[in-house]
Amino acid sequence: MIVRIRNTETVEGLFGDWQETMIWSCLQGVMGAVYGEDIPEPRSVIAVIGDFCFCAGKPDGKLLEYYEDSCGREFVIMIPQNEVWGQVIEDRYGSRAERVTRYAIKKEAHVFDRAGLERAVQSLPEGFVLKRIDEQLYHVCRSNKWSRDLVSQYEEYKAYDRMGLGVAVVKDGELVGGASSYTSYREGIEIQIDTKEEYRRRGLAYASGAKLILECLDRGLYPSWDAENWGSVKLAEKLGYHFDYEYPAYRCRGRG
Numbered sequence: 001m002i003v004r005i006r007n008t009e010t011v012e013g014l015f016g017d018w019q020e021t022m023i024w025s026c027l028q029g030v031m032g033a034v035y036g037e038d039i040p041e042p043r044s045v046i047a048v049i050g051d052f053c054f055c056a057g058k059p060d061g062k063l064l065e066y067y068e069d070s071c072g073r074e075f076v077i078m079i080p081q082n083e084v085w086g087q088v089i090e091d092r093y094g095s096r097a098e099r100v101t102r103y104a105i106k107k108e109a110h111v112f113d114r115a116g117l118e119r120a121v122q123s124l125p126e127g128f129v130l131k132r133i134d135e136q137l138y139h140v141c142r143s144n145k146w147s148r149d150l151v152s153q154y155e156e157y158k159a160y161d162r163m164g165l166g167v168a169v170v171k172d173g174e175l176v177g178g179a180s181s182y183t184s185y186r187e188g189i190e191i192q193i194d195t196k197e198e199y200r201r202r203g204l205a206y207a208s209g210a211k212l213i214l215e216c217l218d219r220g221l222y223p224s225w226d227a228e229n230w231g232s233v234k235l236a237e238k239l240g241y242h243f244d245y246e247y248p249a250y251r252c253r254g255r256g
Contacts, residue, residue: 002066003038011036011045014057018081019107021224023047023054025185030163031153032183035066049183050153055089056081064092068255078250089250096253103227104244105236112213112240120210120239124169125202130211133166133180140175141168149192150180165189165221167211169204179208188222193235209239 026032032049036042044060154160166180181189
């Protein structure tokens with residue numbers, strides 16, 4: 001039987017040295033959950049958080065079956081620990097799984113140039129304003145499909161105010177972009193950046209990303225970055241990060 005694992009210390013070793021903050025969020029009990037066999041020492045686990053599912057330990061299709069039956073969404077990004085797990089995902093999802101490449105960014109504690117980040121903030125084009133995501137902006141973010149993931153993993157504003165952190169780009173009172181925490185863990189956040197389509201390529205992501213990084217540094221939090229595409233890698237490097245490595249992932253559709 002598959003169950004939610006409450007004592008995550010029993011399965012930490014299965015994830016090895018996987019440098020992924022969303023896994024840490026689950027293991028720390030901050031957000032998300034870990035599932036595995038109902039035995040004293042599980043051999044196979046999945047860490048589920050937001051649109052992501054991380055597969056670790058001994059590859060076992062029963063965990064993916066459990067995910068679809070009990071935790072499944074219309075869409076999920078499956079991250080296999082190795083190629084064998086990748087094959088299990090392909091076997092389970094078949095044509096509903098699209099293999100893609102994602103890009104890991106190095107986690108380096110003292111890499112950021114504050115003066116450079118402050119200049120990036122000042123580069124925000126005239127007419128645009130950066131604002132902290134407060135309760136009103138939190139609800140605005142949730143109400144728009146393009147901006148929802150800036151706050152979507154915090155079910156209510158109280159949770160976002162306690163654990164999350166973000167800045168919005170506003171023009172003439174309208175939300176047009178922002179940088180925020182997709183997820184949180186004890187030592188930091190995982191960054192999410194979104195811009196309304198008609199306002200892209202104007203430097204809004206660059207300025208808001210810089211502002212969020214500075215806010216994190218002021219609070220002793222680490223602003224972790226993981227890239228979905230090469231454009232995200234280049235933006236991260238512009239802000240002071242360094243590319244680490246490519247890794248495979250699967251964009252999977254639900255049964256419906």
